[in-house]
Amino acid sequence: MRPDLLVKPSSLAGLWKALPSLPRDRRYLAGGTDLMIAAGHGHAGDCWIDISGLKELKAFRETSSSVFIGAGLTIAELAEMTAVKKWLPALALCAPHYASPSLRNMATIGGNAANGSPCADGVCALLSEKAEIVLGLKGAKRKMPLHSFFLAPKRTALKKDELILGFEVPKWRHVSAYEKLGPRSYFGISKVTVCVSAELSAGLVKEAVIACASVAPVPLLARKAAEFLYGRRLDEGTISEAAALAQSETSPITDTRSEAAYRKAMVRVLAVRALSKLPA
Amino acid sequence: MKTAVNTVSFTLNGEKKTFSTRPDEKLLDLLRREGYKGTKYGCGQGTCGACTVIMDGRAVYACLLYAMQAEGRKVRTIESMGTHDKPAPIQQELVAAGAVQCGYCIPGIIMSATALMEAEKDITDEVAREYMDGNLCRCTGYEKIWVALRKTIDRAAAEPAKKAPKGGKK
Numbered sequence: 145m146r147p148d149l150l151v152k153p154s155s156l157a158g159l160w161k162a163l164p165s166l167p168r169d170r171r172y173l174a175g176g177t178d179l180m181i182a183a184g185h186g187h188a189g190d191c192w193i194d195i196s197g198l199k200e201l202k203a204f205r206e207t208s209s210s211v212f213i214g215a216g217l218t219i220a221e222l223a224e225m226t227a228v229k230k231w232l233p234a235l236a237l238c239a240p241h242y243a244s245p246s247l248r249n250m251a252t253i254g255g256n257a258a259n260g261s262p263c264a265d266g267v268c269a270l271l272s273e274k275a276e277i278v279l280g281l282k283g284a285k286r287k288m289p290l291h292s293f294f295l296a297p298k299r300t301a302l303k304k305d306e307l308i309l310g311f312e313v314p315k316w317r318h319v320s321a322y323e324k325l326g327p328r329s330y331f332g333i334s335k336v337t338v339c340v341s342a343e344l345s346a347g348l349v350k351e352a353v354i355a356c357a358s359v360a361p362v363p364l365l366a367r368k369a370a371e372f373l374y375g376r377r378l379d380e381g382t383i384s385e386a387a388a389l390a391q392s393e394t395s396p397i398t399d400t401r402s403e404a405a406y407r408k409a410m411v412r413v414l415a416v417r418a419l420s421k422l423p424a
Numbered sequence: 425m426k427t428a429v430n431t432v433s434f435t436l437n438g439e440k441k442t443f444s445t446r447p448d449e450k451l452l453d454l455l456r457r458e459g460y461k462g463t464k465y466g467c468g469q470g471t472c473g474a475c476t477v478i479m480d481g482r483a484v485y486a487c488l489l490y491a492m493q494a495e496g497r498k499v500r501t502i503e504s505m506g507t508h509d510k511p512a513p514i515q516q517e518l519v520a521a522g523a524v525q526c527g528y529c530i531p532g533i534i535m536s537a538t539a540l541m542e543a544e545k546d547i548t549d550e551v552a553r554e555y556m557d558g559n560l561c562r563c564t565g566y567e568k569i570w571v572a573l574r575k576t577i578d579r580a581a582a583e584p585a586k587k588a589p590k591g592g593k594k
């Protein structure tokens with residue numbers, strides 16, 4: 145099912161004003177790369193609101209302690225930013241593994257989160273970077289840790305008409321590694337992904353965050369594995385033990401993309417690879 | 425705020441155009457309906473690249489865009505490239521390399537290659553391959569396409585040097 149009506153507000157204020165006059169069964173259209181596919185398979189609302197004209201969603205702000213990226217920024221736009229390379233290394237690293245160049249020119253980071261899929265690459269990267277998600281509905285704004293935004297497969301904390309405004313990522317001096325296993329080396333949805341961000345000091349782990357995609361009902365933080373790493377040197381034994389812990393925290397399923405047992409086995413392999421790859 | 429519009433206006437291959445459309449019409453369908461049939465329908469789900477066009481300087485899939493999303497933007501299709509009599513360099517090289525068999529993927533390949541050459545300088549094979557990642561060819565294999573692309577890139581790189589004395593720096 146496709147929409148009967150497509151509207152394109154040019155400002156947030158215009159959007160909030162127009163809402164009451166629009167058909168009740170409505171949704172936002174950003175890059176359309178998820179929505180368009182979903183619309184081919186079933187009902188996708190009577191009215192689509194094209195939010196690609198909202199400048200507010202293209203915002204990029206940097207303060208002394210954090211970076212804010214607007215939900216409407218595309219993966220290609222983000223990957224090109226110097227500040228992203230500097231402060232969001234995981235997001236920069238995931239970009240080449242994110243679909244294809246043309247898709248990255250269309251797909252937005254907000255759509256990646258709103259879609260609520262456990263395999264989302266941008267979400268996995270941002271999770272490891274300790275991002276918070278900023279939501280807005282009319283005048284009201286709220287902010288929550290990104291991991292608590294995901295409730296179940298395809299279910300998020302978004303209320304009706306609520307918009308993801310963007311993501312706030314604290315500045316911390318971390319290095320990252322992004323290990324994605326797909327059907328081929330590039331251009332494919334992940335079977336398993338492990339992304340690690342860590343701050344190292346004199347060879348010891350000061351802080352680590354391990355995010356995993358496609359191995360749980362929601363994008364997952366492997367907290368036990370991350371805690372275990374605290375204060376340790378990343379030697380072979382530590383890496384192997386942390387990877388085993390991460391593996392124990394996952395609960396993959398069998399679906400069209402892969403099998404549960406294979407996914408489970410691969411979490412460990414990818415976690416070892418990611419931890420071993422972290423630049424010293 | 426635009427509501428229930430049934431027209432869309434955008435710059436198509438350098439010309440301002442207005443088309444009638446419906447909210448559920450894909451950009452790809454509009455283009456083909458209006459006679460721009462060089463842009464092909466392949467998979468219809470953003471995987472094969474046959475429908476690649478350039479929007480505001482970036483390669484995008486026309487099968488994943490509603491026509492109305494093009495409002496106010498600049499769209500370029502394969503029709504903006506060379507003709508039979510006057511092929512563009514990339515078209516000449518593709519033919520010379522024997523890279524074209526059934527030809528269905530070629531318009532998309534050319535649009536992605538054009539986006540690459542217009543956006544990047546000193547193009548390495550790695551960068552070229554990354555840009556071409558979203559275009560599949562099921563006939564010839566990719567080797568001949570790479571050969572043609574590399575030659576086109578090298579030809580373009582050699583050109584400003586030739587022109588420099590006349591044109592000054594770019």
Ligand SMILES: Cc1cc2nc3c(=O)[nH]c(=O)nc-3n(C[C@H](O)[C@H](O)[C@H](O)COP(=O)(O)OP(=O)(O)OC[C@H]3O[C@@H](n4cnc5c(N)ncnc54)[C@H](O)[C@@H]3O)c2cc1C
Binds near residue numbers: 178309469
């Ligand atoms: C061929 C193909 C390959 C793909 N490969 C990958 C891949 O490798 N990795 C990956 O992670 N994803 C991949 N995807 C999925 C998709 O491209 C991403 O999830 C993308 O980031 C979605 O963003 P969008 O802007 O296109 O969202 P849309 O399709 O426009 O929207 C998706 C959903 O989010 C909602 N939404 C969008 N923006 C907002 C907002 N600001 N606030 C509230 N709700 C909003 C929409 O209402 C809709 O429900 C692929 C898709 C295709 C078609």
